[in-house]
Amino acid sequence: MAMRAVDLLNGRLKLRHLVLLVAISEQGSVLHAADRLRLAQPAVTRALREVEDLLGVQLFVRHPRGVTPTLFGHTFIEHARTVLAELRRAEERIGELADGTAGTVTVGTLLAGSNVLLPRAIAALKSERPGITVIVQEATFDAQVPRLLDGEIDLILGRLNPIEDAPALRQVRLYSEPVRLVTRTGHPAHDLADPVLADLLAFPWVLPLEQTALRTELDQVFRSQGLTLPADRVECTSMLTIRALLRDTDMIAALPDLVARADPELAPLPVPLPSVRRPVGVTLPAGRPLTPSAHLMLKWLHRQAAELLTALDATG
Structure with a gap:
């Protein structure tokens, strides 16, 4: 039946x-x-x-x-x-x-903060909570924001871009970092006596993409000195590519101080960029609470940034 x-x-x-x-x-x-x-x-x-x-x-x-x-x-x-x-x-x-003993936190990263601060924060977080998975995705700020608002990433780490017209975002400042003009060690520009920005136009450059805040500030520096951007240039935001180009060619790049300082194969040029200095921090969605894993990541970013700020202050 x-x-x-x-x-x-x-x-x-x-x-x-x-x-x-x-x-x-x-x-x-x-x-x-x-x-x-x-x-x-x-x-x-x-x-x-x-x-x-x-x-x-x-x-x-x-x-x-x-x-x-x-x-x-x-x-x-x-x-x-x-x-x-x-x-x-x-x-x-x-x-x-x-x-927060398990879970996933996804970090959208820009150039500033990705080379020193983020690895240190990840290492500290994983030491405390090994069950948390950290996903790092690199892109420009404009490309990251829609994914942040959609919940695909939890936070954006990098130089803080203006968000006055974006009420859906909020920002947390971590530290302020200068930008240096950097080459490989042994670059011929280091043989110049008291070089100025105009002297460096004889060399190829690596510049950030047009939609980045750093590119905008560099444009302003060149214009303020009556100069145009180098004609012989590559536009890139990938740190691996930038480092390889600097190491293997005579290119010049503008890099965050901590990025330049952490690489023994790179050397800063004595050409200051005093106006190119912006805070590094975290951009967050204003209307969405952080997950426990994202809270822990933000905590370690704060702690590691405080140590980096001490180091920056000690070296001027």
Whole structure:
């Protein structure tokens, strides 16, 4: 005889039914299951009857010393245990996410902050909470903002761009960092006596992309001295590419001070850019709370930035 169709998702089957069935199976008795769950025996008996009526089959065989699962009972209880185990794992997972022991934080990074600050913050975070996964994605600020607002990334780290016309964003300043003109060590520009910006136009350059804040400031520096941007140039924001070009050619680039200082194969030129100095910080969505993992990342960015600020102040 074919078993009638059963809809277990119509709301009649309750989570308490699964708990009771597993307890009855483990205890081998409705009475002992009631004692374990601190329920009255009639309530447990009634719940068992409800499930059997819903399924249209007998789940347990009653005998003087208790009950024994039928074939239907063994099958259904196996699934009930799986459901309860998944719910327990979900509870544990939610707890881990809530206290930050697990989870994912996605950081959109710009050039400033990505070479020194971010690696230090990631290392500190992973030392404290190894279960957190950190995803780093590099792009320009304009490309990162839509993804930040959509929730694809949690925060943007880099030089703070103006956001006066973007009420959906907020920013946290971490430190202020100067920008240096940098070449490889041994570059011929270091042989020039008291070089000025105009002298450096004889060499090829690596410039940031047009839509970046650093490019805008460099444009202003060149114009203020009656100069145009170098005609022989590459436009790039990838630090790996910039470093390789500087190391292997006679190119010149404008890099954040910490980036330049951390690389022994690079050397700053004695041509100051006093007007090119902007705060480094974090851009966040104004209307969305941070996840616990993102909160921890922001905490370590603050702590590591404080150490870097001390180092910057000590060296002027």
